[in-house]
Amino acid sequence: xxxxxxxxxxxxxxxxxxxxxxxxxxxxxxxxxxxxxxxxxxxxxxxxxxxxxxxxxxxxxxxxxxxxxxxxxxxxxxxxxxxxxxxxxxxxxxxxxxxxxxxxxxxxxxxxxxxxxxxxxxxxxxxxxxxxxxxxxxxxxxxxxxxxxxxxxxxxxxxxxxxxxxxxxxxxxxxxxxxxxxxxxxxxxxxxxxxxxxxxxxxxxxxxxxxxxxxxxxxxxxxxxxxxxxxxxxxxxxxxxxxxxxxxxxxxxxxxxxxxxxxxxxxxxxxxxxxxxxxxxxxxxxxxxxxxxxxxxxxxxxxxxxxxxxxxxxxxxxxxxxxxxxxxxxxxxxxxxxxxxxxxxxxxxxxxxxxxxxxxxxxxxxxxxxxxxxxxxxxxxxxxxxxxxxx
Amino acid sequence: xxxxxxxxxxxxxxxxxxxxxxxxxxxxxxxxxxxxxxxxxxxxxxxxxxxxxxxxxxxxxxxxxxxxxxxxxxxxxxxxxxxxxxxxxxxxxxxxxxxxxxxxxxxxxxxxxxxxxxxxxxxxxxxxxxxxxxxxxxxxxxxxxxxxxxxxxxxxxxxxxxxxxxxxxxxxxxxxxxxxxxxxxx
Numbered sequence: 001x002x003x004x005x006x007x008x009x010x011x012x013x014x015x016x017x018x019x020x021x022x023x024x025x026x027x028x029x030x031x032x033x034x035x036x037x038x039x040x041x042x043x044x045x046x047x048x049x050x051x052x053x054x055x056x057x058x059x060x061x062x063x064x065x066x067x068x069x070x071x072x073x074x075x076x077x078x079x080x081x082x083x084x085x086x087x088x089x090x091x092x093x094x095x096x097x098x099x100x101x102x103x104x105x106x107x108x109x110x111x112x113x114x115x116x117x118x119x120x121x122x123x124x125x126x127x128x129x130x131x132x133x134x135x136x137x138x139x140x141x142x143x144x145x146x147x148x149x150x151x152x153x154x155x156x157x158x159x160x161x162x163x164x165x166x167x168x169x170x171x172x173x174x175x176x177x178x179x180x181x182x183x184x185x186x187x188x189x190x191x192x193x194x195x196x197x198x199x200x201x202x203x204x205x206x207x208x209x210x211x212x213x214x215x216x217x218x219x220x221x222x223x224x225x226x227x228x229x230x231x232x233x234x235x236x237x238x239x240x241x242x243x244x245x246x247x248x249x250x251x252x253x254x255x256x257x258x259x260x261x262x263x264x265x266x267x268x269x270x271x272x273x274x275x276x277x278x279x280x281x282x283x284x285x286x287x288x289x290x291x292x293x294x295x296x297x298x299x300x301x302x303x304x305x306x307x308x309x310x311x312x313x314x315x316x317x318x319x320x321x322x323x324x325x326x327x328x329x330x331x332x333x334x335x336x337x338x339x340x341x342x343x344x345x346x347x348x349x350x351x352x353x354x355x356x357x358x359x360x361x362x363x364x365x366x367x368x369x370x371x372x373x374x375x376x377x378x379x380x381x382x383x384x385x386x387x388x389x390x391x
Numbered sequence: 392x393x394x395x396x397x398x399x400x401x402x403x404x405x406x407x408x409x410x411x412x413x414x415x416x417x418x419x420x421x422x423x424x425x426x427x428x429x430x431x432x433x434x435x436x437x438x439x440x441x442x443x444x445x446x447x448x449x450x451x452x453x454x455x456x457x458x459x460x461x462x463x464x465x466x467x468x469x470x471x472x473x474x475x476x477x478x479x480x481x482x483x484x485x486x487x488x489x490x491x492x493x494x495x496x497x498x499x500x501x502x503x504x505x506x507x508x509x510x511x512x513x514x515x516x517x518x519x520x521x522x523x524x525x526x527x528x529x530x531x532x533x534x535x536x537x538x539x540x541x542x543x544x545x546x547x548x549x550x551x552x553x554x555x556x557x558x559x560x561x562x563x564x565x566x567x568x569x570x571x572x573x574x575x576x577x
Binding site for chain 1: 397400401404405408412413416417421424426429430433434435436437438440495496499510511514515542545546549
């Protein structure tokens with residue numbers, strides 16, 4: 001019975017009209033040919049190359065004192081091909097404004113570090129390997145429209161950063177608004193933070209501040225970010241940690257004061273829009289409660305001749321927002337509503353501020369369902385936090 | 392030498408493309424991923440075209456490449472991070488859908504990839520146990536056990552849904568599919 005149902009299901013699915021194919025036979029031929037060439041080179045080319053190398057070393061040994069090749073990048077660790085959102089990777093140990101928010105973006109191809117006040121900012125963007133191209137005095141970074149593309153013209157040489165060449169640049173175009181020219185900025189400097197990886201730094205301070213910021217970038221932070229919550233048993237469509245960011249309260253502080261995690265579908269890839277996702281934000285700074293809308297009160301005035309007249313006045317008296325209790329926490333759903341998306345807000349969930357937002361037209365999980373069934377809050381003590389927030 | 396080979400390959404793949412896409416769709420249950428899978432598979436077919444074109448059954452050879460690529464893809468790359476659970480997404484689409492076939496489709500989607508591949512090969516491609524084992528590159532015993540497990544999992548999930556539905560619960564799909572609700576877990 002079930003077997004016949006299966007046949008029926010598969011036939012129905014197969015009979016459905018297929019949408020336009022995103023398959024290219026010429027591209028498959030081209031890639032296939034490249035693989036065949038590589039295979040040929042591995043099988044037959046290696047012994048020939050090895051023999052050639054031995055001969056070259058033997059001949060060049062006594063006569064190899066030629067001019068030194070210019071360095072192509074810093075030594076030490078290589079830049080990553082992609083940034084795991086759960087790993088910090090880099091820290092800026094000097095910055096004039098605090099706290100600093102660190103987050104991965106652009107589907108793991110860029111890491112943003114930002115310290116800002118309403119009037120001043122310091123920004124560093126680290127790009128993964130292969131995301132930047134330097135050609136014709138132009139540095140172009142980013143390939144998608146995910147908010148981190150940047151094109152800069154390379155000007156004069158800047159003071160060396162960590163022993164490597166650095167360049168003053170000028171903004172040409174791009175989606176990184178923070179790098180658009182603003183009066184009073186100290187300039188934009190481009191440098192290589194690790195082998196194969198470009199970084200760009202700017203600050204509203206002086207040019208010396210910009211160089212200090214760039215020089216203080218420490219790459220190679222491997223200790224994972226600690227989260228004060230854990231998500232378990234998530235539906236597959238939310239099982240991937242897509243973005244994460246955290247707030248480092250000071251240059252020497254390693255425990256974040258706030259962390260944000262976006263989980264989404266593993267099918268979302270570079271170049272595809274984020275379809276459905278869930279944002280979880282937790283902070284050790286609790287609040288007193290949500291700000292509710294000002295209640296409009298209809299007041300009735302009685303005139304001197306005894307006739308009542310209606311008039312509407314807005315009063316800023318506090319009003320109660322609809323709240324509910326989930327897992328013992330008082331939460332305020334959709335307060336305030338965000339573009340019709342479901343949100344949830346807990347001002348003080350056992351010492352943690354919590355905010356959730358479901359993104360997308362077919363959000364697989366509502367914030368309240370996530371809190372009641374999948375989200376475990378670990379309290380304000382960092383000793384209880386986890387480096388594996390999903391799983 | 393390359394030109395006739397390329398022409399032969401292109402002709403074959405063009406002809407087989409709709410069938411390969413259907414098979415990939417059944418395996419992936421996602422048309423975007425299905426197209427990616429077919430693209431990867433036809434690259435491999437190009438690399439092994441000499442063997443594929445000389446095989447007794449070229450279609451079976453190419454289908455096997457596709458299925459193995461599907462299983463390999465699930466183990467590697469970015470999908471390595473994904474924990475494929477037996478739970479269904481709490482999609483609102485499912486809350487109002489009470490059609491049996493849709494329930495079955497959802498249950499098939501929730502199966503582990505290898506079990507799904509076995510079912511597709513046996514009940515869509517109509518392969519017997521030996522042929523399925525050859526396509527998957529495993530033993531016949533594995534095929535039998537995977538088939539039995541897949542069928543049992545489907546039965547368990549569908550029976551679980553039916554049992555809860557008969558109670559008259561008007562709860563939404565997320566509640567119906569909470570862990571531990573299905574009798575197969577009891």
